Amino acid sequence: MSKISLQGRDLLSITDLSRSEIEHIFKIAKDMEIIVNNRTKSQLLADKILAALFFQPSTRTRLSFTSAMQRLGGTVLGFHSATASRAGDPSYAESLEDTALMVSYYADIIVVRHPEASAPYIFAEVADIPVISGGCGSISAFKGGSSGEHPTQCLLDLYTIYKKRGNLDNLTILCNGNMTSRATTTLCYSMSIFNSCRVLLNYPKRLEFPDDFRKRLEELKVNFEIINSLEDNIPKADVIYVTTMKNALGLKVTPDEYVVNRTKLEAKAKDGCLVMHPLPRTDEIAKDVDDTPYGAYFEEAWNGLPIRMALLAMILGRA
Amino acid sequence: MSKISLQGRDLLSITDLSRSEIEHIFKIAKDMEIIVNNRTKSQLLADKILAALFFQPSTRTRLSFTSAMQRLGGTVLGFHSATASRAGDPSYAESLEDTALMVSYYADIIVVRHPEASAPYIFAEVADIPVISGGCGSISAFKGGSSGEHPTQCLLDLYTIYKKRGNLDNLTILCNGNMTSRATTTLCYSMSIFNSCRVLLNYPKRLEFPDDFRKRLEELKVNFEIINSLEDNIPKADVIYVTTMKNALGLKVTPDEYVVNRTKLEAKAKDGCLVMHPLPRTDEIAKDVDDTPYGAYFEEAWNGLPIRMALLAMILGRA
């Protein structure tokens, strides 16, 4: 069997990765946890530069990529929002192709966040250095490519489940919230990679269930079901994956029927059921869940660090 | 006598520190001056990451913490303003608790600036890494805690006085300007740590003298007096501590009676009187003071660097 390598690869969609590649990423991430836990740095990528190009604001993804690169001895350049860059000045309106080519001269690997789902594909086509999507697109369709995705978020979500359960087969994931969330869609797509998984989708019916989300679930043969009650379905869930919906609903408070709280979990959830969230959360997960065995969202955020260290090291050919 | 250590400590209020701790910080800062003067770097914190979280804009504090960390070989991540981060997107409105926990995974020490005086206390409670206030709150009261403070500004102010005078007892500090300035309030509070000091407070009576500033001065038994003339009181001052007031007054020019200039100083000031300012200044200190022996505000800015290097090194257990 040949050695698994991601050297020089792009990571644009979770379905770019095979099961064995994902499991290998987890193996490297496990090694990276030593560095994180010791709060130290390696020099593995000391000679490398990460370009972090965030055309949309981000705290978690940007800081965790930055921390990952620094923990491996590397450096980071880039921008935090479109307005801090000429690239965001519509009167100049440089093409993404020109931006991608330019940045490829200045760095060794790119992570890009952009409102357009096509953006990382454009970057990857032009740049002769590897490109990682840091969360691109909302769900709006991209011609010939996939809808919006957040593949590194998905990997840390899967890693969190894997660490807690030991495997990723036979999963039932209840997604509760906004079906246009890049984190939700990507996690659902990833279920096509493992065996006998299904996803239950619960969302306020005033919100959109995007056509291209449905279409891609069908293409990938993901076993999915749209449901109409959080509480009734909690007992079936191995994972409850929650995203913010109140803003999309134009509400100040999430409707109670969509809130995950301790009472509901203690009444209905299986032992070992995990409550997850890509964060930032507002009130859709009550604070009283934080200290229960169900609450796994902070561990998720932590896991983003070893996962992103593993990806950087592997793609740059050092692991 | 046990060795003085700040390892693992937070720095939220100047009154968290004892006199001997402050003097020890000065001793370490003196050593750090060698690195600054040689324009070189040490590798003391090469394995460490500083999270610089500025929810309000800053030039001086942010750049000087960044320079301090880099001069010690460490790296910095964070954000420069609330809008460059989801943390500043009110429609997401992540709690400070969630932000603090997340950042504690990505860095080894946090410096935070925030408009709420309570913010660094929240960060410190949640994060399991040390937290330094980079200037939080205006004077608005914080339930159960202190009003707004800027403790590292205070330390560099005290260090400046200490270097110029050799000690910090028997001081008369004339504060002239805006009594809601975090730099002014913190310097006044710090006078409770030293012997036989007093503060004279001169401000345009159209501006606020905040209740909780008064209350805390009383709690700390600071010897203070509200005065009504800059010029009449200059002869008493060892330090004239000036802050910007014209913006708060809605004026384009500072009223002459509050301006510190060369003529007033040469007519009235003691030998060795220091004119200080946390900067940025506008016109409340005339430029003709810059080159007099009184003007100490640029030296203050310079002193921020060794002071912050000392704090980072001590709190991270390396000095």
Next chain:
Amino acid sequence: MSKISLQGRDLLSITDLSRSEIEHIFKIAKDMEIIVNNRTKSQLLADKILAALFFQPSTRTRLSFTSAMQRLGGTVLGFHSATASRAGDPSYAESLEDTALMVSYYADIIVVRHPEASAPYIFAEVADIPVISGGCGSISAFKGGSSGEHPTQCLLDLYTIYKKRGNLDNLTILCNGNMTSRATTTLCYSMSIFNSCRVLLNYPKRLEFPDDFRKRLEELKVNFEIINSLEDNIPKADVIYVTTMKNALGLKVTPDEYVVNRTKLEAKAKDGCLVMHPLPRTDEIAKDVDDTPYGAYFEEAWNGLPIRMALLAMILGRA
């Protein structure tokens, strides 16, 4: 002959440099290309800090200076736009002098971009560390100094021509676009340094041809001619230097007579004619030029990296 050195020098105007200094910069840049091509880092400036102070947004200049510093092992601090800094808060309105002095404490070399042409001169006068202009001013006159310039852009432009042609004498440069572009004006000024060069200036007559651009061309004895047709003059050009004009014209599309495209070039251009652009471009150079032998604008962007590495290393006395 004494060794050529730029140690401790400022770079505010291209005319600060002699021909032999420029040629020496090219020689060092050539060495730096090895580091860039190997996608690695040197430790030449590992002990140094670059302050990158961008009062106006920039992608290319800022990222390429950052990359240059990182490729040489150094670190970078600063701000990306005036609003991320108190320096951009008009109610505080700190003088550039005060900002310059403060930053000179925190870094070892400064690159500054500012809308005022005088800004880098003010920085250089106050700071006791070297200052490089990262593109300042539009063409608006600066009392006693030069109009707006972008000297490092000019150096990379000259380096691009030098690499392609082997020398910089006997050049005819056709500038097509906006005559207030700092890149255009600086390149024109630089022609005074070499032998028997001339510049042909083609621009929409609705746009300004600034008085101080003309005045300085005359002072420098640059052989220049205002022309009225791109196409008629293409045959004369060794270099066609293009800048964006549609925004200044208030148009969504550049008028066809000012667009450089493949058809025009193949019909009229000399062998070896170079089409250049400081980027970002919009539609004034058609994409079909990218893959012709004429298109040199991406190579220009790439050349920015070794040129800026050379400047940093030389000015900091390490090359």
